[in-house]
Amino acid sequence: MSRPEGGSLSNPLEPLPATPNGHAGGDIASEELVGHGHFVTHFDEPSLDYSISETKITETTLEEMRSIAARYPQARSALLPMLHLVQSVEGRVTPAGIEACAEILGLTAADVSGVATFYTMYKRRPMGEYHVGVCTTALCAIMGGDEVYAKLQDHLGIGNDETTDDGKITLEHVECNAACDFAPIMMINWEFFDNTTPEKAIEVVDQLRAGAEVQSTRGAQVCAWKEAERVLAGFPDGRADEGPTAAGPSLLGLRIAEQRGWKAPDREHVADRKDEEAK
């Protein structure tokens, strides 16, 4: 057998250990299967945990939500950024966050909840400080993403969408993140970690757990997940100038063109040629 180590990645025949939250333990294939092979969809995922009523949403948060709503010609357009803001305060989408959005936009909580549960970036369970996403869509999976993901699961002792006991790392396999020329890709709080390997991935998560500063291979120093969510809500953190213009593969064609003296036609040359043709 030459299957990747730790990889029951898409083998439907292996037993699926169930975890306390009702999800089978963390591998890709098992997500649809609970218990005795009963099929569930993401619509059956645990809904919001209404047993938690405490909230960190303050009057300031509500003011910021109103300011987001004011950016748009129609306030409801603000719902996605408002939910990002909720996550930046609460560490996930909470019932209180849903109610706050609904109140400000004049919607029902069901309307807001219906939207929040549609998008994968909105989390219903408390998130770790760092969201580690390993791309396991076809190309990244084949080029090593499956192994990276499996090794991280083993190393961290958690399954998909689960968080380490120290609250530091939430692991998830993610879909194509538009960096296929850097495959396999890992995202940490939605910053790129390019050309990753199991060893590199483990080193990075260990550094994060030890509280070290970690630099994206093509972006900024990694911030906390809640801070990233605040930027996505439209509140810049002043870090746009970190990191390079572009790296490696992004520059390949440009470098070859420069070496060979290739360029787009000049405008004058095209105009002259057209004149000649006209004659």
Place this chain on the structure above:
Amino acid sequence: MTDPLTPVLTANWGDERAWKLTNYERRGGYQALRSALQMEPADVVALVKDSGLRGRGGAGFPTGMKWSFIPQDNPKPKYLVVNADESEPGTCKDIPLMMASPHTLVEGVIISAYAIRSNTAFIYVRGEVLHVVRRLQQAVREAYSAGYAGKNILDTGYDLEIIVHAGAGAYICGEETALLDSLEGRRGQPRLRPPFPAVAGLYASPTVINNVESISSVPSIISNGDDWFSSMGTEKSKGMTIYSLSGHVANPGQFEAPLGITLREILDLAGGIREGHRLKFWTPGGSSTPMLTDEHLDVRLDYESVAGVKSMLGTKALQCFDETTSVVRTVLRWTEFYKHESCGKCTPCREGTWWLVQILKRMEAGHGEEGDIEKLLDLCDNILGRAFCALGDGATSPITSAIKYFRDEFEAAMHTPAWELFPYERSTIFVREPVGA
């Protein structure tokens, strides 16, 4: 003769801090905006139409024609929406563009909005690219400060608000009508057409939705003219475009070339398939475009030629897989993607992708059952053309094309697991066994 590579959109990606306004201006940035604002909006539309620019997001619809569909006698506000939700598997051109040179896009947004007489523009960028969101936010702020956006732009009396809007993780929002629903604060589910967005789009108002690369191409067309743009490319597929090479190649990367370059030519520049291996199959434009094989290395990568071999140019995402790769496994993983991303609105796609995954999973494990290949094809036949939007159609492309070219591998899936036929570690970038072993 035009050179094989023609960097225009990528020309400043090697510059130090190319994302800063001053560095963009030093290269002539925002001169196109100044020129465009001296023109009548209708003349800007005509120039873009005459250039032959076609949508770079996959469908290839003529950009200027899309703009001309905006009814100018409609009293409602008009909107420009940039589709920056780049998520089609294999596609990775817009993200580096916005990271390196967000002002190329922002300048294009202002010119394009002016052309369609819109005073509000949105850049809908996927949420999973934090640093790109930062660079866009900053570029838009810089544009406002410099007087390129906001009220009375460059003293011309033209006003434009630009809003950077981060999505929240949903491939379907790259479908233009789903994007509009998402931008209205709803679940991202596609709308029935007609009415088309040009007539009733965002807030039921006339709306143009264009891909990042399409809009980013506009400043260069304004600066250099329609003849300059159409001097590159083929008769019906004009201009330069960004090809994204990925997978089992010696050197993956972005290549900006006139439309019509071939995969063989790009591979020659990139050092070929990784050493000791050979090309098995590839996609011309993302996973939703039917796969091709080494027979198609010399097909011109323009809209017509790729359609001529029963595929689509799509996003020009050239994902290459070598002979170590299991087609069944690859197709399963793409199908899992579509199943995950299906929005659930229509039955053929929601249910069909689920069944496709069930069958492909047992095939990967070598437990395919008699009739499974026919069942896959039958399911695809019941999704293609019957789903609400192109996601369902796209989901069938990898399967039907893989069965067409590699039926024997699906036959083998009746008895042998894919990981035995194609040991998975041999496909990884960190394979340690000797090449060719």
